[in-house]
Amino acid sequence: MPQKYRGALTRPDIMTDATVNVFASRFTQIGEVKIGAGIWYTLGYGFSASQGDAEGRIYAIFQTAVPAEVKGTLRIEAFTPDDRNIAVLFESRTEALNSSATDRTKQIPFPEMMQALGEDYKFKFFFKADADNVLTSANCTIVIDITKESKSG
Amino acid sequence: MKVPKVINPLTGNSMSLSPGSILSLIGGALLLLFSITAAQKIGSKVEQKTSLLDFSPDPLTRAEVKVANSKAYFG
Secondary structure, three states: OOOEEEEEEEHHHHOOOOEEEEOOOOOEEEEEEEOOOOEEEEEOOOOOOOOOOOOOEEEEEOEOOOOOEOOEEEEEEEEOOOOOEEEEEEEEEHHHHOOOOOOHHHOEEOOOOOEEEOOOOEEEEEEEEOOOEEEEHHHOEEEEEEEEEEOOO | OOOOEEEOOOOOOEEEOOHHHHHHHHHHHHHHHHHHHHHHHHHHHHHHHHHHHOOOOOHHHHHHHHHHHOOEEEO
16 A cells, blocks of 8 residues: 655765765765665655745755865755756755754745655755865755655555 | 506507506516516525535645646656
């Protein structure tokens, strides 16, 4: 019986390397999530995009080894199993992403999106920094609400 | 008492209108007017009820249908 339920993607799911070099001139891939068998992942959760009422939220902060925040732009894209781009799903500045670590009503509303990715498809995460830098994964925080939908059978 | 006379346009004959017949004519006209007005009101109420039946479902239901119909599954 197909089931639909709330999930989350966090930094350990996305950024698996200890450090990642990011640049001011271009988007650099900082991580990816490959979907497993028997399930669809959709970015976002719930229907509301209201700042106060949204059930789904996205929060992220990227930092160096110091730790010092690295400002820039995060972009999330959907890819096929053979690494062909399907669509850019989301893009946001770190000033908006790093709103509040604890108060969800201040975080960016993130309702359920249209694209559901299945087995072997990937969400890829890219970052374009304001200045060249090195991200330390352990000092970065990413929390993204997602919708998980199990396939029937 | 003088009774007003009316000429029948079809026959050319004159007809006397007694007070009673005048009252009944007025009453008939008023009854016709009320009937038309009542029919219009009933008709508009029926139209309103029809539009209520056609009213869209509540926003949450509509949003659920929207997302379900707009989903794109890859893989």
